[in-house]
């Protein structure tokens with residue numbers, strides 16, 4: 001006897017079930033498929049949210065070590081596989097949310113630094129993230145916070161910890177431009193009441209929001225999120241390769257500092273490797289150009305398909321003041337360092353307001369447009385040029401993240417620029433070639449080329465001829 005076709009709501013449920021059955025991305029196998037297809041950015045969410053601890057992390061990727069109960073939570077949170085901007089945006093930012101805008105939804109902008117000079121000097125830019133978390137912990141506003149520290153087992157990589165004391169938070173200060181499956185640390189608090197805060201890159205915030213959308217316990221447990229601006233991250237393998245190449249014979253890398261504050265002051269921090277014999281190697285470039293050199297030999301993978309540079313779904317996002325003045329110099333240059341704060345949610349705006357009356361930070365308002373203009377090249381890459389890459393990959397039948405919204409248009413000029421950009425990133429095919437380029441980039445020729453490029457940017461900015469990303473992460477876009 002034929003079964004009657006379900007009707008009304010039941011039909012909807014049945015269709016969704018059929019869709020679910022047919023979806024190749026399910027449970028552990030689905031997650032492993034995400035990894036195989038190059039969609040994993042190694043955020044650690046599938047590890048941290050799995051209710052039965054199926055995964056450990058291996059080289060930053062999920063590695064199944066226990067049985068799976070087929071709840072599909074891991075696939076549900078995976079922001080490498082899918083980010084439903086409209087769904088998250090409407091739930092978080094209100095029914096009028098629409099995908100688009102270089103910075104997402106903004107509620108003002110601030111230039112800020114930690115009031116405590118010690119915290120300020122330890123931070124990547126103005127020590128703002130650290131100062132806020134220390135303040136929140138000391139005042140009992142939060143019980144702890146998810147932060148990223150260096151991995152003691154693999155110094156080239158980062159890892160998440162739940163910081164419960166100001167000392168833990170201080171340990172996490174600085175940017176780690178490397179793979180960090182930080183959300184795996186959420187396993188530690190899965191049965192704990194909050195409130196906790198979480199600091200994360202945009203993709204990490206996406207995963208957390210995805211879980212919070214379907215499980216309000218996670219929204220209550222981690223009610224505060226601090227995002228970091230992010231152009232892209234470097235795979236830890238590049239840092240490892242660089243350290244191994246620079247290490248004295250027979251020695252290992254014991255410590256990596258990606259942004260060691262030095263006497264030159266912001267933004268000229270140093271990349272630094274420490275070796276087992278006690279010696280250190282300091283990059284001849286400032287931190288950002290070193291990052292740029294390493295990025296030339298890095299397979300950037302999923303980061304090249306990422307559409308969020310401003311942590312649009314965090315309560316507020318923190319970045320560097322990459323803003324040039326009319327003379328081509330940094331407009332908000334201070335040797336001690338400053339950060340920018342962009343509140344995205346209403347709660348984020350309230351939190352920043354409350355911080356104004358606390359003594360943890362020195363803040364002053366900034367026009368939002370200056371941040372968009374300063375990081376224009378990075379932000380337009382994230383929207384228009386990434387949209388171009390996604391269209392091309394779809395046409396070629398290559399895996400792409402699921403973004404269920406219309407993608408932004410791309411101009412012919414942006415397409416040309418992107419093709420050139422991608423061609424210059426095809427340098428990771430051979431280890432020997434990578435090492436040769438690293439030696440050149442980190443040696444006197446690299447210093448000469450970087451200095452020439454920076455001088456050209458300053459000149460063009462002073463002549464008003466370019467929109468600058470104003471950072472050494474990005475490119476200048478001619479008007």
Ligand SMILES: Cc1cc2nc3c(=O)[nH]c(=O)nc-3n(C[C@H](O)[C@H](O)[C@H](O)COP(=O)(O)OP(=O)(O)OC[C@H]3O[C@@H](n4cnc5c(N)ncnc54)[C@H](O)[C@@H]3O)c2cc1C
Pocket residue numbers: 122123124125126127128129130131146147148149158172173174175176177178179180182199200201228229230231232233234318319320321322339340375378471473
């Ligand atoms: C990979 C990466 C790319 C970035 N790209 C840009 C950019 O293009 N433009 C821009 O303006 N800013 C960018 N930033 C942010 C910038 O480098 C600073 O982190 C930011 O200005 C905050 O500085 P702070 O002194 O206030 O923070 P600090 O007080 O130094 O605190 C930094 C916090 O960052 C967290 N953290 C460090 N590394 C990681 C990581 N790998 N994953 C998750 N959390 C981490 C730590 O938990 C720490 O709490 C990037 C950061 C990273 C990690």
Ligand code: SF4
Pocket residue numbers: 026027028049050051052053054055067068069070071072073074075
């Ligand atoms: S138990 Fe659930 S979250 Fe864990 S691996 Fe299996 S499907 Fe994924």
Ligand code: SF4
Pocket residue numbers: 031034035039040041042043044045046047060061062074077078079080081181207
């Ligand atoms: S992107 Fe994150 S959630 Fe997805 S597979 Fe990779 S580590 Fe897991």
Ligand code: SF4
Pocket residue numbers: 041201202203204230231232233302303304306307308
């Ligand atoms: S570029 Fe995107 S995917 Fe890559 S680390 Fe940054 S936020 Fe994550």
